[in-house]
Amino acid sequence: MELKVYQQEVINDLSAFIDELERTEQINKAFSNFWGNKGISVHLLEDSFLKLYDNSVKGVPRVTVKVPTAGGKSFIACNALRTIFDSFPVDKPKVVAWFVPSDSILQQTLKNFKDSSHPYRQKIDSHFGSAVKVYDKESLLFGQGFNPIEVKEQLSIFVLSVQSFSTNNKDGRRVYRENENLAEFPNSYQYPDKKIPGADETALIQVIAQLNPVVIIDESHNFEADLRIDMLNRINPSFIFDLTATPRDKSNIISFVDAMSLKKNNMVKLPVIVYNHQDTNDVITSAIQLQKTLEAKAKLEEENGGKYIRPIVLFQAQPKSSDDNVTFEKIKTQLIEIGIPESQIKIKTADKDEIKNEDLMSNKCEVRFIITVNALKEGWDCPFAYILASLANKSSAVDVEQILGRILRLPYVRKHKQDLLNFSYVFTSSSNFLSTLEKIVLALNRAGFSSKDYRIKESQIENPLNNQETKESFESVSTD
Numbered sequence: 001m002e003l004k005v006y007q008q009e010v011i012n013d014l015s016a017f018i019d020e021l022e023r024t025e026q027i028n029k030a031f032s033n034f035w036g037n038k039g040i041s042v043h044l045l046e047d048s049f050l051k052l053y054d055n056s057v058k059g060v061p062r063v064t065v066k067v068p069t070a071g072g073k074s075f076i077a078c079n080a081l082r083t084i085f086d087s088f089p090v091d092k093p094k095v096v097a098w099f100v101p102s103d104s105i106l107q108q109t110l111k112n113f114k115d116s117s118h119p120y121r122q123k124i125d126s127h128f129g130s131a132v133k134v135y136d137k138e139s140l141l142f143g144q145g146f147n148p149i150e151v152k153e154q155l156s157i158f159v160l161s162v163q164s165f166s167t168n169n170k171d172g173r174r175v176y177r178e179n180e181n182l183a184e185f186p187n188s189y190q191y192p193d194k195k196i197p198g199a200d201e202t203a204l205i206q207v208i209a210q211l212n213p214v215v216i217i218d219e220s221h222n223f224e225a226d227l228r229i230d231m232l233n234r235i236n237p238s239f240i241f242d243l244t245a246t247p248r249d250k251s252n253i254i255s256f257v258d259a260m261s262l263k264k265n266n267m268v269k270l271p272v273i274v275y276n277h278q279d280t281n282d283v284i285t286s287a288i289q290l291q292k293t294l295e296a297k298a299k300l301e302e303e304n305g306g307k308y309i310r311p312i313v314l315f316q317a318q319p320k321s322s323d324d325n326v327t328f329e330k331i332k333t334q335l336i337e338i339g340i341p342e343s344q345i346k347i348k349t350a351d352k353d354e355i356k357n358e359d360l361m362s363n364k365c366e367v368r369f370i371i372t373v374n375a376l377k378e379g380w381d382c383p384f385a386y387i388l389a390s391l392a393n394k395s396s397a398v399d400v401e402q403i404l405g406r407i408l409r410l411p412y413v414r415k416h417k418q419d420l421l422n423f424s425y426v427f428t429s430s431s432n433f434l435s436t437l438e439k440i441v442l443a444l445n446r447a448g449f450s451s452k453d454y455r456i457k458e459s460q461i462e463n464p465l466n467n468q469e470t471k472e473s474f475e476s477v478s479t480d
Contacts, residue, residue, distance in 0.1 A: 001075070001119035001122070001123070003075070003076075003079060004072070004261075004265045004267075005261075005265075006071075006257050006261035006262075006265065007071075007072055007075065007076050007079070007257075009255070009257075010065050010067070010076050010080075010255045010257065011076070011079055011080060011083055013034075013065070013254050013255035014063070014065070014080055014083050014084070014241070014254065014255070015083050016034060016037070017030060017031070017034045017061075017063060017254045018061075018083065018084070018087045020033045020034050020037075021061060021087075022087065027053060027055065027059070027060075027061050028052070028053040028055065030061075031052075031053040031063075031252060031254075032052070032053070034254060035050065049066070049247060049251070049253055049256075050253060051249075053252050054250040054251075054252055056229050056250055057229065057232050057233055057237065057240060058233060060237050060238070060239065060240060061239050061240065062239075062240035062242065062252055063240070063241060063242065063252050063253070063254045064220060064242040064243070064244065064247050064251040064252055064253045064254065065241075065242070065243055065244075065253070065254065065255040065256075065257070066244065066245065066247050066251075066253055066255070066256045066257065067243060067244075067245060067257045068245050068257060068258075068259050068262055068268075068449055069245050069268075069405040069408055069409075069449075070262060070267050070268045070405070070408045070409040070410070071245075071257050071261075071262050071267060072267065073218065073243040073244075073245075074109070074112075074120060074218065074243075075119065075120060075123070076243065077098075077216050077218070077241060077243055078120050078123045078124050079123060079127075080216075080241055081096060081124065081127065081128075081155070081214070081216075082127040082128070084214050084239050084241065085155075085214065088238065092212070092238075093151050093152060093156075093211050093212070094128070094154070094155040094156065095151060095155075095156045095158070095208075095211040095212070095213040095214070096155070096156065096157045096158065096213060096214050096215075096216060097158045097160060097208060097213040097214070097215045097216070097235065097237070098157055098158065098159050098160065098215075098216045098218070099160050099161070099162055099164075099215065099216065099217045099218065100159065100160070100161055100162070100218045100219070101161070101162055101218065101219045102161060103161055105161075105218070105219075106136070106159055106160070106161045107356075108381065109159050109218075110134065110136055110159050113134040113157060113159065114134050124155070124157075128154075128155040131153060131154040131155060132154060132155045132157065133145060133146075133150065133154050133155070133156050133157070134157045134159060135156065135157065135158050135159070136158075136159055136160075137158075137160055137164050137175070137204075140158060140204055141174060141175070141179065141181065141204055142181050143179075143181030143182055146182075147184050147185075148184055148185055148187075148188045151211065156211075158208070158213070162228060165205055165231050165234075165235075174204075175199075175203060175204040175205045176196075176198065176199040176200065176203050176205055177200055177203055178200040178201075178202050178203065179200070179202045179203055179204060180202065182202045182203075182204060182207050183202050185202065185206075185207045185210065186201045186202060188210075189210045190210065190212075191209070191210055191212065191236060194209050194210065194212075194236040195209070195210075196209055196234050205234065205235065208235050208236075209234060209235045209236040210236070212236050212237070212238045213235065213236075213237055213238065214237065214238055214239045214240075214241070215232065215235070215237040215239070215240045215241070216241050216243070217240065217241070217242045217243065218243055219243070219244055220242035220243060220244045220247075220248075220251070221244045221246050221247065221248050246445075259449045259453065265413070266410055266413055266414050266415045267409070267410060267413055268408045268409065268410055268449075269386065269407065269408055269409070269410045269422060269423055269424040270408070270423070270424070270449070270453045271423060271453050271455045272404070272407075272408075272423070272424050272425070272426055272440065272444070272453060272455070273423050273424070273425045273426070273455050274425075274426045274428070274440060274455065274456050275425070275426070275427045275428070276427075276428050276429065276456075277427060277428070277429045278429065279429050280391045280429050282429065283389050283390070283391060283427045283428065283429050284315070284331070284334060284335070284338075284389065284391070285338070286389075286427055287313045287315070287387050287389035287427050288313070288335075288338065288340070290313075290387055290425060290427075291311050291312075291313050291368060291369075291386075291387060293420065294311035294386055294387075294420055294421065295310065295311050295368075297418040297420050297421055298310065298311060298418070298421060300418060301416055301417055301418045301421065304417070306416065306417065306418075307411070307412050308363045309384060309411050309416075309421060310363070310365070310367075310368065310384055311368070311384060311386040311387065311421075312360070312367065312368055312369070312370060312382065312384045312385045312386060312387070313368065313369050313370070313385075313386070313387040313388075313389055314370050314372060314385055314387065314388050314389065314406060314407065315328075315331050315369060315370070315371045315372070315389050315391060316372060316373065316388060316389065316390045316391060317330075317331055317371055317372065317373050317391055318373070318391065328347050328349060328371040328372070328373065331371050331391065332345055332347065332371060335369060340368075340369065341366070343366045343367075344366050344367060344368040344369055345367075345368075345369045345370075345371065346358065346367050346369070346370050346371070347370075347371045347372075348370055348371070348372045349372060349373050350373070355367065355370060360382045360384060361382070361383070361384065370385070381406075381409065382406070382409075383409040383410060383411035383412070384411060385406055385407045385409075386407055386421075386424055386425060387407065387424075387425045387426075387427065388404060388406070388407050388424075388425070388426045388427070389426075389427040390426065390427065390428045390429075391429070404426070404440065404444070407424040407425075407426075408424055408449075410422065426440065
C-alpha cells in the first residue's frame with residue numbers, strides 16, 4: 001500500500017519542519033520559519049489552531065498533524081518513522097514508544113504491527129530492512145527478546161497505552177520497580193542527567209528513558225492532562241509526533257488534512273444519512289431492512305466484479321441502569337425473536353467482547369449485527385460497519401457522537417458502483433431530533449468533518465420489515 005497524495009504531503013511537511021530544525025537548531029524558531037515559508041506568520045495570526053510553538057515537553061520537538069477520522073493516521077505515522085530517524089545519527093538506537101488511548105486500540109495495533117502481511121508492517125519492514133521487533137508492556141517487563149544487543153541492531157517498537165505508566169494503579173507501578181530481566185541495560189545508559197528519581201536503575205521506565213525514544217501518540221487529544229505531560233518529560237523523548245482529528249489548544253500543528261481530501265480519495269462514506277423514527281422498535285426493524293438492502297446491493301456489486309462486502313449494523317444500547325432501558329440483552333433477544341440467526345449477532349461492551357477473535361472482513365464471518373454501548377470508540381476499525389442504530393429512550397440524550405466515527409471508513413478505499421454502499425446511515429428515535437442532529441454535527445466535527453456532511457431523510461413508517469415502501473425509500477436516498 002502506498003501513500004495517498006494528501007498523506008505524502010503530510011510527510012513532506014514533517015520533512016520540511018525537520019529541515020528547518022536542523023538549520024536553526026531552535027525548535028520555536030524552526031516552527032515559526034516552517035509556517036513563514038508557507039506565507040503564514042504565527043506571530044500575527046489569531047487562530048484557534050495555529051499559535052506560537054508550545055514547549056510543554058521541554059527542549060523536545062513535538063509536532064501535530066491534523067487528519068480526519070478514516071484518513072489513515074496510523075499509516076502516515078508508519079511512514080513518518082523513516083523521516084524522523086533519518087535526521088538522527090546512524091548509531092542512535094532506533095526505539096519507538098507508540099502510545100494509543102485504550103487497551104482495545106492497543107490490541108488492534110499490536111496485531112497489525114506483528115502481522116507481516118499487514119500494510120503497516122510491510123511499510124515499516126521496507127523502510128528498516130525487516131529488522132523490526134514489536135513489543136507490548138508485558139514482553140518488555142519480562143525481557144522477551146529485549147536486551148541491549150537486540151535494541152542496537154533493529155527498530156524496536158513499544159506499543160503502549162496512555163495508562164501504561166500510571167502510578168495510580170498497581171499495574172502501572174510495575175514499570176518503576178527493580179527488574180532483573182532488564183539487568184543488562186544499566187551498563188549502556190548514556191543519559192545520567194535523565195535518570196528518573198524514585199525508579200530503580202533496572203526499572204522499565206528507566207530503560208525507556210535511557211533509550212531516548214521517538215514517541216508516536218495516536219489520538220493525541222487524549223494525552224493532554226498534566227500528569228501525562230509529566231510522563232512524557234520523564235521518558236526523555238527525542239521527538240514527539242502527534243496525530244489527531246481534533247487538536248487541543250497546545251498542539252504544534254505542522255500539517256492539516258481537510259475532509260475534501262478524504263472524499264476525493266474515497267476514504268470515507270459520506271454523507272451520513274439520518275433517519276428519525278417514532279420508537280426504538282422502528283429503529284431496529286428499519287436498521288435490519290436497510291442491512292438487507294445494502295447486502296443485496298453488495299452481492300450484486302460482487303457479481304459484477306466488485307469486492308466482498310457484508311454490511312454491519314452497530315446497535316447502540318443503553319447502559320443497564322433502569323428496567324425500561326433498551327439494554328444489549330434485550331436487543332439480542334428481540335433480534336433472535338425477529339428471526340436473525342444468533343451467529344450473526346455479537347455483543348461488544350466493556351465487560352463482554354464477542355468480536356475479539358472475529359475477522360469481520362472475512363467472507364467466512366457471519367456477523368451482521370454488533371450490539372454495543374460505548375465500547376466502540378476511537379480506533380475500532382471495520383469498514384463493513386455501515387449503520388449506527390441508536391436506541392436511547394425518548395427521554396435520554398442520544399450519545400451518537402461517541403461512535404459515529406466507526407461507520408465512516410469506506411471499504412477498500414474505492415467508490416462503489418452501487419451508490420448506497422458509498423454512504424453511512426444513522427437511525428434514532430429521539431423526541432428531540434434537533435438535539436440529536438447537533439450531536440451528529442458534533443461527532444462529525446470531532447472526526448474532522450463538517451455540518452455539510454449529513455442529510456436528513458424523513459422516515460416515519462409502520463412495520464418497516466414488511467413494507468415495500470421502506471425498501472424503496474432506501475433506494476431513493478439523495479445526496480443533493
